Amino acid sequence: MAQTLHIVGGGMAGSEAAWQAANAGVQVVIHEMRPKVKTFAHRTGMLGEMVCSNSFRSDDDEQNAVGLLHWEMRAADGLIMTTADKHKLPAGGALAVDRDPFAESVTAAINAHPNISVSYDEITSLPEDGHWIIATGPLTSGNLADAIAKETGAEALAFFDAIAPIIYHDSIDMDKAWMQSRYDKGETEEERTAYLNCPMDRDQYEAFIDALLAADKTEFKEGETAGYFDGCLPIEVMAERGRETLRFGPMKPVGLTNPHQPDVKPYAVVQLRRDNALGTLYNIVGFQTKMKYGAQKDVLRMIPGLEDTSFARLGGIHRNTFLNSPTLLDDQMRLKSKPHLRFAGQITGVEGYVESAAMGLLAGRMAAAEILGQPVTPPPQDTAMGALIRHITGGADAKTFQPMNVNFGLFLPVDGLKGGRRGRKDRYKAYTDRAKAAWTAWLGQSARAVA
Known part of the structure; x- marks a missing residue:
């Protein structure tokens, strides 16, 4: 049988x-x-x-x-x-x-x-x-x-997984953002322009970090110890490890040239990656977050090019057992x-x-x-x-x-x-x-x- x-x-x-x-x-x-x-x-x-x-x-x-x-x-x-x-x-x-x-x-x-x-x-x-x-x-x-x-x-055993937000492409200000993969990597033009980039100068970056650290965040239940997988850290946790941590992580400005200001090197860059074939949705790369929904909108709209953005899905955090x-x-x-x-x-x-x-x-x-x-x-x-x-x-x-x-x-x-x-x-x-x-x-x- x-x-x-x-x-x-x-x-x-x-x-x-x-x-x-x-x-x-x-x-x-x-x-x-x-x-x-x-x-x-x-x-x-x-x-x-x-x-x-x-x-x-x-x-x-x-x-x-x-x-x-x-x-x-x-x-x-x-x-x-x-x-x-x-x-x-x-x-x-x-x-x-x-x-x-x-x-x-x-x-x-x-x-x-x-x-x-x-x-x-x-x-x-x-x-x-x-x-x-x-x-x-x-x-x-x-x-x-x-x-x-x-x-x-x-x-x-348990740790916590965080999810990054997804936004609507038509709500991004392309007069500030531009399309480019780091170091123009890729064999085709489509691959070389696979990422959408939002630049920050130093003052904008410092203000963003201040807002990120002060934002309301999801609190864990009493007796619950938070551990994170290093490959999926919330951006707030990275920022708490040092003000420059994000600049050497998901916001690193290397390998990119802003065509709107080609002579000005960005201090930091937020990258977004296409989330569907139509190109109507983009997710913010490496921006897993435990910020509460209202705080997310306020803080992420500080990013140049995302001031008026609309969110298809906000980020969040959940328990992961193993x-x-x-x-x-x-x-x-x-x-x-x-x-x-x-x-x-x-x-x-x-x-x-x-x-x-x-x-x-x-x-x-x-x-x-x-x-x-x-x-x-x-x-x-x-x-x-x-x-x-x-x-x-x-x-x-x-x-x-x-x-x-x-x-x-x-x-x-x-x-x-x-x-x-x-x-x-x-x-x-x-x-x-x-x-x-x-x-x-x-x-x-x-x-x-x-x-």
Whole structure:
């Protein structure tokens, strides 16, 4: 009798896990609580909905670890990367997508697959038998989060994610703003003008920082300790670390020339990136915020070019729960105390859309192989996925475990290559060459095992 794989959560990780398992011939049921049960950040009931940035970050598969992860997912016929490529927007060297058509396409592909069905219901407890993947992401419902915490014998770890605002393009003053990617990066004119830039002089920047620090902000509940993932810090937290922090972060003025005043170098620059294919919506890059809504409007309208801007979505902050995976999960991403339960996505302690989907890809393949009687080994640590899964299932120190993006620091060293800035380009290329060969070999082995 065929065994069914149940997946809780229809986000990036859950959708990818279902796709991989279904393509291996396994029957899959996705359990998605939306739209019946709403969350702080989601707007729809579509699968694969993007709730934060619309960027998958760098697409450079020779010099960047996340670009390499893109390559590995494409090589594995990943649904998320295939769909992202179909709906990509100009973003210089990054891969940004048109978020609504992206989610619509993911939903359509899942619904059209003969081996996948979707049940719109909320799972509130941990199932006692069967084959399950928990891929509920950063907004795991309270009942299920409590059940996970009870099973693991410890309080769920948590940090806070912040979301950046989205504004209407036709409300931007283009007599002050201009279109340009840093250092004119890109092969086409569209890529070289992928970002909208708003310049500030020193006085404007200092006034902006003063207003940012004084603005009303969301307060945490009593007894709630705020921790942040460094890759998604609210702009207020960055400003509190020093008045110049933003100038060396999302507001750095390098690689840009203001055509309205070509002889005047901006002191700081706020960048916006297209959020949809029509070019009607733009998100403010790196401007995750915990300011209250009224304060957001007042402070962000201090930015030259945005004085009269209209907001399609204001920013906000939400709690993000994740497991202490090094102590709780085995190298097959199974909960050690209940091996019929796998976890995937951000709840495992990875950070970012791509990393979350990648863990879904692995969980789906591993679960399918197990159901088919052909367990597979984890991918080699030489690969981006292998480095990530090794980190979250035993490579990291459990006492200090925090969410992690993929990076070359997780990879085994390449013999014979020197460190330092001068050798970094060759070293990164060696990492990616080695990873591609190892990933291709692992895909071949896993395909033969399942066949």
